Amino acid sequence: MTPLRVALVAEDYYPQLGGVPEHVHHLARELEALGHHATIVTSHMRMNGTVDPPNVRRVGTSLVIYANGGVARITVGWRLTARLEALFRKERFDIVHVHGGLSPTLGLVAPRAAWRAGIPVVATFHTWFPDSLGYRVLRAPFQRMLDRHAATIAVSSAAREAMARYFTAPWEIIPNGVDTTFFRPALAQGNGGRGAGRGPNLLWLGRIEPRNDLGTVLAAMPRILERHPGARLTVVGDGPWRSRMERVARPLGSTVHFAGYANGDRPAYYCDAHVYMCPTRRASFGVTLLEAMACGTPLVVTDLPAFRDVAAQSQAVFAPPGDAAAWGEAGCRAACVAARGAAGGRRVPAGDRMMGMDLLFGPSVERGPKRRRIYLTFDDGPNERATDAILGTLAIERVPAAFFMVGDHVRRFPELARRVARAGHTVGNHTYNHVKLHFAGPKTIRTQLKKTHDTIESTIGVAPRAFRAPHGYRSPFLISIIVDMSYTVFGWTFGVFDTARPGVEEIRRRVRTRLRPGAIVLLHDGDGYDPAGDRMQTAHALPGIIQDARAGGYDFGDLSELLNGGARGLSR
Numbered sequence: 001m002t003p004l005r006v007a008l009v010a011e012d013y014y015p016q017l018g019g020v021p022e023h024v025h026h027l028a029r030e031l032e033a034l035g036h037h038a039t040i041v042t043s044h045m046r047m048n049g050t051v052d053p054p055n056v057r058r059v060g061t062s063l064v065i066y067a068n069g070g071v072a073r074i075t076v077g078w079r080l081t082a083r084l085e086a087l088f089r090k091e092r093f094d095i096v097h098v099h100g101g102l103s104p105t106l107g108l109v110a111p112r113a114a115w116r117a118g119i120p121v122v123a124t125f126h127t128w129f130p131d132s133l134g135y136r137v138l139r140a141p142f143q144r145m146l147d148r149h150a151a152t153i154a155v156s157s158a159a160r161e162a163m164a165r166y167f168t169a170p171w172e173i174i175p176n177g178v179d180t181t182f183f184r185p186a187l188a189q190g191n192g193g194r195g196a197g198r199g200p201n202l203l204w205l206g207r208i209e210p211r212n213d214l215g216t217v218l219a220a221m222p223r224i225l226e227r228h229p230g231a232r233l234t235v236v237g238d239g240p241w242r243s244r245m246e247r248v249a250r251p252l253g254s255t256v257h258f259a260g261y262a263n264g265d266r267p268a269y270y271c272d273a274h275v276y277m278c279p280t281r282r283a284s285f286g287v288t289l290l291e292a293m294a295c296g297t298p299l300v301v302t303d304l305p306a307f308r309d310v311a312a313q314s315q316a317v318f319a320p321p322g323d324a325a326a327w328g329e330a331g332c333r334a335a336c337v338a339a340r341g342a343a344g345g346r347r348v349p350a351g352d353r354m355m356g357m358d359l360l361f362g363p364s365v366e367r368g369p370k371r372r373r374i375y376l377t378f379d380d381g382p383n384e385r386a387t388d389a390i391l392g393t394l395a396i397e398r399v400p401a402a403f404f405m406v407g408d409h410v411r412r413f414p415e416l417a418r419r420v421a422r423a424g425h426t427v428g429n430h431t432y433n434h435v436k437l438h439f440a441g442p443k444t445i446r447t448q449l450k451k452t453h454d455t456i457e458s459t460i461g462v463a464p465r466a467f468r469a470p471h472g473y474r475s476p477f478l479i480s481i482i483v484d485m486s487y488t489v490f491g492w493t494f495g496v497f498d499t500a501r502p503g504v505e506e507i508r509r510r511v512r513t514r515l516r517p518g519a520i521v522l523l524h525d526g527d528g529y530d531p532a533g534d535r536m537q538t539a540h541a542l543p544g545i546i547q548d549a550r551a552g553g554y555d556f557g558d559l560s561e562l563l564n565g566g567a568r569g570l571s572r
């Protein structure tokens, strides 16, 4: 396969939050994981201390305008088309992929610049809108533009239908996804968060603007408080209506808390919430719904076609837009569902559906026997700095661990892999290129596993018998290949998001608070996508993690004890 150089053009990108920035960010990561080069092209905006990763280019200045019931951005700048054309030529892109096709400014300017540079254009349409005067007036020239696109993608049938009212194109629907390594229920388990005595904790998360309708949830609060006096509402996000909404919330006193802007810690907010409330009146998709579902958080959402598409299979409670009384009722109902969950019942199936499905995907070992023993596991190495440091700590502390290695990293750092094996640790197979298996075909999966198997065996002299899927994404094709190769598939009891580098003490604290008998602990000594990735925070946290576990009366098991269903903890 020839690696492609892809420009992802987006009017909306971080630090602006929303469905489009999320989509673009993850698409870039997925393209990189497939071996392509993705560059994000957006405009200059207030960064609030955020620093761009190296693959972001900014051209022109972003202005915030009020449109479509919310806040929109347009890019202004001198000779924008010429500057974009120069950038596209300089970076020798093979494809320009515009997010927010046919919308001002970049959705119109970037295709023109790309065509001048002779580069094909793909456009993804993300929005649903009731009616567009602009499209009615400019129908003919816009249709001509659209005809020149190499592909036209909509993120949902709602987004496609909005566009199809004005334009004809061979629409393809490709729904948004969610990163289930980042958004996982794991953080909520253990103490604190949802388990804590009072509640329910309600969450509202988004940009504070009219279309996201925080007002309806605030108006519903008195009714919810009547039934659940311990209820608290956390409002996460910022926006033009924040001060107005803070005034509206004032009579509710300390039951409403405005937490401000958040990006990296969003999973923790979802996980701490008993109920996620999404009263948005207008949506083409529901990325935050997926995020909440991935965290196992029950939902109350507006009854919109786009939200039905995403959440109908979960235990979501649907409520009509803007009806505070209905939202009060729905909030109470969801809180009761959540309370039953907290009392030891099943988690909301939406989360399970996305994470598990053992029947289809075959069993995986997610914990050991329930005695005071835990299993440390490190994924995505070997890595020159972190693996080395971790081996040092494990040797001093005489603690066994398992390392799920990426085949390509073993090829780069064979001596490190040998040192791991010589120290007596378990070496596992974690695919060759850290491929997410849920969309991979049987051939890819077999190749990824076999190539890694052979690389590890020829490097350390022992054939691996433990397999862990990148991000835990399994596939129905995996089971027969696993059986053929006589592997045991491992999941984990909890992870602590150490890949987000939350700080040494925070990593240590998260492990300490989640410890429980038999736990398989997911940590990272490498970066699945970057052989030089920095995992030193995890390495530095390890001595404290070991110390805390011992203080809690735990010892450390070797994961190979659990091979071939050695534990009763097979599957869930």
Ligand SMILES: [Zn+2]
Pocket (backbone or CB within 6 Å): 379, 380, 430, 434, 469, 470, 471, 528
């Ligand atoms: Zn991994």
